[in-house]
Structures are given as C-alpha cells and as structure tokens.
Amino acid sequence: MATLPKKESRAPNTCLGLDTNYGDGLEREHSRKPDHKRPEHYGVGDPTTPFSSDGSHLSSRGRISKWFWDLAEEGYRTYHMDEYDEDKNPNLSQSDMLQVKPSLLQYPDWRGHLFLREEVARFLSFYCRSPAPLKPENVVVLNGCASLFSALATVLCEVGEAFLIPAPYYGAITQHVYLYGNVQLVCVYLDSEVTGLDTRPFQLTVEKLEVALQGANAEGVKVKGLILINPQNPLGDIYSPGELREYLEFAKRHELHVVVDEVYMLSVFEESLGYHSVLSLERLPDPQRTHVMWATSKDFGMSGLRFGTLYTENRDVATAVASLCRYHGLSGLVQHQVAQLLQDRDWINQVYLPENHARLKAAHAYVSGELRALGIPFLSRGAGFFIWVDLRKYLPKATFEEERLLWRRFLDKKVLLSFGKAFECKEPGWFRLVFSDKAHRLRLGMQRIRKVLTGTLRVAEDPPSSRTQEPRGQHI
C-alpha cells in the first residue's frame, strides 16, 4: 500500500482535528498546529496535492500515477510473504482445469461468463450461509478487488465525493478509489485506548461514524458511502452480526452505500469467533445500497489469478460496474479455472480449509508466543494473516518519523513489517506483522525482530544523527 506523499507533511492541514470538546472553528484552527496533540476523530484525505513533476511528458494525473509506481518499485519485493503460502496452492494443474473451448477465447459477457457467475452465487450462498440462495444475476466478475473498488467508487460517487472508512485500514484502497474515480476517503479514526462503552481497542462504533460523517459534512465533503473490511485488515478483527447491523442501520439512516470487503472471509482460523458475512443477515437494512466483494487473492492465496467478484442486489450498480468491465476483464480460461476451483467443494472443505486454518493457527500461535516472550503487546483475534503489533514503547518520540526510522531498521535487518502510517493509523508505533509464512522463515523473522528491538532500546536512549532519510515503501 502507498500512502500519498503529502500526507506526512500536510497532516496538520488535511486531518482537521474536530475535537468533541472544542467544536468551534477557532479551536479547530488551533488544532491544525502540528504540536497540538489532540485526538482526531476523522480526517479527510486529499490525494490531489500537486506532485513533483519529474515526468515532463506526463499530464498531472500521469505524474500522480507515476508517483504511485515509483513508490511500488521501491518496496515491492518485500511483501510476498504477506500474500502467499506456497503449500496451499490449490490444484490448478488437475486435468479438469485445463479445458480450452472456443467460447472461452471469444468476447465474454462483460459481467463474466454465466457459468462462473452461477458458481460464484452457489459458492457464496454456501460459505456466507445466506438465508436464501444468492442469484447469479447479482454477480459481476472482475480482475481483482482493486478494480472493483475503482469501479464502485466511479459509479457511486461524483468526482471529489467521499467514502467513510474506519482507520487503520488496508491503505491501498486510497489509491484504488482515487486513480480513476477521484474519490476521497474520510477516515474514522479508531483508538487503541478502550474508552466509554468500548469493549476492545480500535472498536468501531456508530457514534464514531456519526462524528466523522458530521465532520465531513461540515467541511463540505459529500459522503456517499461507507467501506467496511470484514475480517478487518490490518486489525485481524471481525464484526459481530449485531455490530454489522448497527453500521448498516447507520448507513441506511444517512442513505449511504455500504461496500463490504470480505476478502478474508475464509481465513478466520479461530472457530470460536463465529464469523458472519453480511450476506448471512436475515434481512439487510438497505439491500439496494449494500455491495459485497470477495476474491481468491487471500482466501486461496492466489493474488496472481486476478479474480474478484461483486455481489449486489442493486441491478443499476451491477450494470454500471459491468459497463466498466471491458477495462477490468479476465481471461475466459481463468474464468473456467476459477469456476472449477469453486465447484470443488470436497477439496475445499476437506483438504484446503482445514489445512489452511491449521497452518494459520500454528503460525499465529508461534508468533504470538514470541511476542509475549518479548513483552510486546499486540492485537489479534484469529482472523486474517496478521498481527497488529504495538511497538510504541520502542519509539523515542511518538512521531511517524520515528515509526519510519524503526521500520527502516527492520528493513536493514532484512525483515519487513508494515508501519501503521501506511494504514492511516493515527497513533505512531503500530506495525502489521504478517504470519502466514513457513515456520523456518517465521523463526528467522522473529529472531531479526528481536535483534532490532533489543538494539532499539539502546538506540532510543542515544539517537543517531543521520535521520534525514525518508524511507518509503509499499505495504499491501
């Protein structure tokens, strides 16, 4: 993921601190000063800041995309382990996968081949435990969830309008909704501190949503929808059916669309958590404004397959997204393979999922054990591939600059974590650690982390002089 470049330097300008205690404009002016450390409850991202023009042949939006690219180049090789588990390769090489038919080589229906949409509907009905069978005509198939975010943002919002999103969040979404859609994100900042009626850190509540929405409205930003990631990335948290319903009711009250990203749906390895897809709800508060996405990139560890799907009862939205599918299509042969994969319920239930969950659980147990031994606090509730690690005590000062320096030290020791800033976390010092990797690599990684952290405590006491370097990285 890439945070936009201005964020750090312009943070005081763009993340207006709307403090509930100091609601008037004057106080808000004050809170723009960087020194003021007052809790921020929301922030409107502004991805339109001018970018340095090193590309003379490019238009200004061309320069923005080039900036994204340069950013990606730098940190690119680092995040493989995040995305992929080589042992869990589904058997795409079995003979049923290899069919080539003329129809697969010709122009498809832009929503996706019917056979695949039928299979997706069956698959989601089963794994989301929908009360009634889901319908193929509500399915649109694209080449990944990035494309889906882009298309949804474009067809639901005008240029300059916004989505609410609880932060920390999977930061790449900023780029997804911005590149084509010119849509912004309004962060609903969540706190590590458990206050009020909260029962856990970084808990999303309707109250926080209301504050953020009002704040955005007050700034003249038109909010069109809410993005929920469930299971959450990077928190590894999941929403209970009761919470989900509250959020959906909130959205309904304000006529907001809700885009629910469920790409980690099958990666809930702690059975006791009782994950519920939004499609499992008996009755959606506002079915015409509820849009669900799923993909094979996480749950099947195949980001290279480029498959993502939208489920929405809103025909207008399905059609509008489909109209953009000629730019986000996937090969007919891949569609066949995905359909075959989703069809193989025996293999998924009896081989793949148990094995995947067991491995995730073992890796999680190992890493969390190590962290405990190091005395490092962390959050992780048993979903997704990551642990949200609290390294605040290793920062000499609670700044994002220090956070980056720590990240750089990890990088120097050849271990890559993602820093919280990349997820728009507003507290410096949180890191996302991906544990879905092989045991020997995890061991090595944890050793290196230990080495850096024990060294850091010393460094923190005696800060080095060379702190000017600005590290950038991609965190996906």
Place this chain on the structure above:
Amino acid sequence: MSRNRDPRSGQPRKAKTKSQNVSHQSDTLHSPHPRVMEVILHLRQIINEFILQLESRHEQEDLEQEEQQHRQNIRNQEAILIHLMCEVVNLLHSGASSSLELQLPRLSLVSKGGAGSGQQAQSSREPDQLSHQLSDSKTAFISCYLSNRGIDFSALYQSNLQDFIAYKGDKYHEDKNTLGFINFGLSENKHCIDLLTERLSQSDMNYIDDDLLQYPDWKGHAFLREEVARFLTYYCKAPDLLDPGNVVVLNSSLSVFLTLTMVLCDPGDAFLIPTPLYSGFTLTSHLYSKVELIHIHLQSKMDTQTFQLIMDKLEKALLEAKFKGEKVRGLVLCNPNNSLGNIDTLDSLKEYLEFAKRHNLHVIIDETYMLSEFRASIPFHSVLNMKSLPDPNRTHVIWGTSKSFGISGFCFGTLYTHNKEVVSAVGAFGFLHGIAGLTQHKLCRLLQDGEWIDNVYLPTNRSRMQVAHRYITNKLKTMKVRFLSRGSGLYIWVNLKEYLDPCTFEEEQLFYRRFLDNKLLLAPGKAYMCKEPGWFRLTFTDKPFRLKVAMQRFSEALTHKKQNWIEKQLENALVESVSSPSTRRSSSSSSSSSSPSSSLSFSSSSFVNVDTSHF
C-alpha cells in the same frame, strides 16, 4: 435532436459547446440553467413563425408545388417545436432532480420528431455526437443509486450492448438454432479459433508455479515482456532488438489506450483522431479518462484516395482546434485501420509522425490488427519498422492478441514505448488491468512458438480470410453493392447509401434495425463516427456456413428494402394521381427527378468498386 443546433441557421454548433452542454447538465445543477432562457426565446420565435405559416396557407393553396413546399415547412417547424419543448423539459428536469432527488422520466424524441421531416431536421442529425446518444439513452436509464457518471456509463452500456446481449442469448447454430442471430458487426476473427483452441490445449500451456499465482510485476511478468519484445522485433521487422523495459502488458488493447490517455492528458485535453474510428476509443475517452477526441472526418469522395488521411486535413484540424482553445496533446492512429481495413504506407506514416513532431504531439498508434493483412500486395508496416522514429519519446504503440490471433476472450494488450516515464505511469495502472499469471504463461508460450505461428497459424488464417473475403465480395458485387476493402483487418466497409431514403443517420439506424429483424447484426457507420450516413462495417471473418446464411439474410434485407421503396414510390404516385389527376404526368416525372433519393437507382451501373486500384 436539433438541440445543439441553431434551428434557424441550421448551423451545427461547435464541437466544444456540444460536450459542454452535456457536462453543464450535470455540473451546474444548482443554478438555473442559462440554456433554458435561450431555448424558451427560440421557442417563442418558432411558434410565431409557425402561426404565420399556418395563416399564409390560404393564399398559397392554388399551386401544387408550393403547397408541397408549404407542408414541408410546417412539418419542419413542428419538428423543431417538439425538439425545443423536449429540451426545455429536460433542462428543467435536470435542475429539479438535484434538489429534490426526484427522478422523472425525461422526454425523449425517439425517432418520431424528425422522421422524414425534411431537410432541416435531417441535416441536424450529426454523427459525432456521443452526447446525443447519451442524452437519448439516458431517458431509458435513471437511477437514484448511481452517480451521474454511473448513469452515463450504464446508459451507454445498455444502448450499445443491448443487441450484443440479444445476440449472445440467441446465437445462430447450424443444427440447434438455425434462426439465431449471426453477427456481422462484432469484431472477432472466428476463422482460426479451432487452431488456437488446439494450440492452447497442448501440454506446454499448463505449467503452474508459485510465481504465477502471486502478485506479478504490474507491468507484466518479465518473461512475458521479454517474449513480447522478441515477438514485436520479429513481426514488426524492427531494425534493432526491442527492449523488454519498454513493454507494459495489460488486459486488453483498449486498457492500454485508456491508461495512455489517462497519463498523457488531463481531463478536457484533446487528441486528434481520423474518423471513421474504432468506437471503443470514443467510449473509453468518455467513460474514464474524459479526454476529448477531435474528429478529422475522412470522406468517401476525395481527390486522391477514398477515406485517406492527408496532411492538409491534419494541419487544418490542429489549427482549428488550437483556435478554439483546445489543448491538443496528440494524435491517435489505427493501422491497419479498424472499420476501413486500410493500411498506411510507410511514407504516409512518416509524414504523420513528422507532423506530430513539428507540433510536439504524442502519437498513439494502435497496431492491434497487424498480422491480419491477407494480401501480399499491400504490405503492412509497423512504425517500429522505421529506421528511426521522428520523436521516439512521443510515439506509443499498442498491440494485442484479440485480432491478430482472434482470441478476444484472452484479454491481453501491450504497450511499446521508448518513453520510460510513460512506462512507469502506465505500469501504475497495472493493478487495475492485470492479467492472471497463468494467462501470462500461456501467452508467452503462444508468442514463443514462431514455428507454429509462421507455418501453421498465419498461412491458414490468411488463406481462410482470403476465401471468406472473396466469397463476400463476390456476393456483394452480384448484389451491386459498393464496398471498400483494402486487404487487411477483419472487415469490409459497405456502402448502402443507395438504400437510404432520405440518406440520413436515422434511416441508417432504421436499416440497421431491419437487418436485426433478419437476425443479422451489422455495425452502422455512425458507431464509428463516420460523417456520411449509409456505411456499414461487415465482419467477414466467420465460418463459411455462417457467412452463407448471413449473406442470404443480407440479401433478403436489401431486397425487402428495395421493394419497400418501389411500393412507396407507387403509393406516392397513386396518391398524387388521385388528388390531382390533371397534373398526373408532370408530377410523376418530377417526383422521380426531384426526390432526394434520385440516386436510388438500382441500375447495373451503380456498382462501382470505389477503390479499384487495390483489387
């Protein structure tokens, strides 16, 4: 339909204001629309004229010819009145909907208002109005859930793909569905799908490894970009080896075009493009990148060559655009040409590139149809074949497998450019237009297999294309239908002007519908922004048995149309003879000479091969 036109002078408004009109509708919803007042004033004036005309009726009744003229005028004014009223309602509607979130169905003219209503209404129908298409189709699609642009996209999608979807659901099959649709309009090469199916089923295609399942380099896997560079070096006959670092791989040629326009232009910037053009360009620039395409209209009757792009036109178009304050960023070329099947000579290519260099323009050149030339006498030259490009940093080449190999369902397109900045910027869009690693492997194997391509695929494809082309052109010749075809691409550009009475885009659309009734899809010239009504694009790259049925249906539709015309003529003659038997002789003779469709003579001499030099 005449909303973008001054009804009195009949002059088309400038292209710029046309598009602005449309955007105004969505942008300035909150303020009262300035256009409303303007239109209401027009309306008042026209009503005055209309009443005057009606009053003057009695004085002129005596003369037959004048009476006809009179009726014509009244009909014209009626049409204009209806147009203006619709516009007022639509404008008011667009203002109201913003504040009330109330979505009333908009009034549309459909075809009633203008049908057959004489010259003024007829000349007001212009081909280059995506905006019109939009505002018309919008009437059918209104949603309170979507953004304005979302509504635009859906409306376009539905209006454009409606027939395609009908075709998909009811395809012709030689045994199972002999009454199904045959698609002469869809740009697909179905000739060698058997060869491709066979080749792609071979075992070397089915390799899987971890890398292929992980996030790729967004520019495409290195192995594929290397292969693309080798492939293009060989088939474009590049003087030096092409550099894999200049290659970006995306999921279609159109995605490459889209990302290029995104990174080279800001919204509102413009590209010059000769018409007829590939309709995908129009959609793309409208949907996502908001780049204006300034059309350079090529015409069938030119001194030199039919539909040939000449330097004068280029220079003039650029000058005019600059004069209007357009920010022209470049020129889009398509070689071999989609819809015309033309191939540019190396010399003319060089001229275009030099022109672009002189004016610091980028050139996007779409060579998706390379390898589809089927006549050795007209060789294709890629720009990559040039010793040195006039302005390598501003020359961007697009290629894909959808046409050259007839595998549109494969979703593969590639960019080749020397400009590293453009490579990075386009690469940044890769995550939105990525291809599965497994597909990339298959493509790599396919492009690698030079032996199969040279010895099996290309010769077979070429000979099948020749056979089909000969079959269709012979049929057309016996039907005395004019056409253009210069030996490349998958199309024949057919001239059916003679069947249109009057020769308008509305009639073209009606004719298209008639073909559709005969379960035959053709692509009307308007879709390609052709300036002259009456041209159709006919895709001939289909299996012989389907071509045979298709040509039967084609011929039936023409015959039917011809009969209709004759019946209409008889009817007219009859009506005239009943109403004024005394002038029977003179009126019947005058009707055949003064009729706007006097060209509608089905004599054997009407077959002219417009471009015989290339046959």
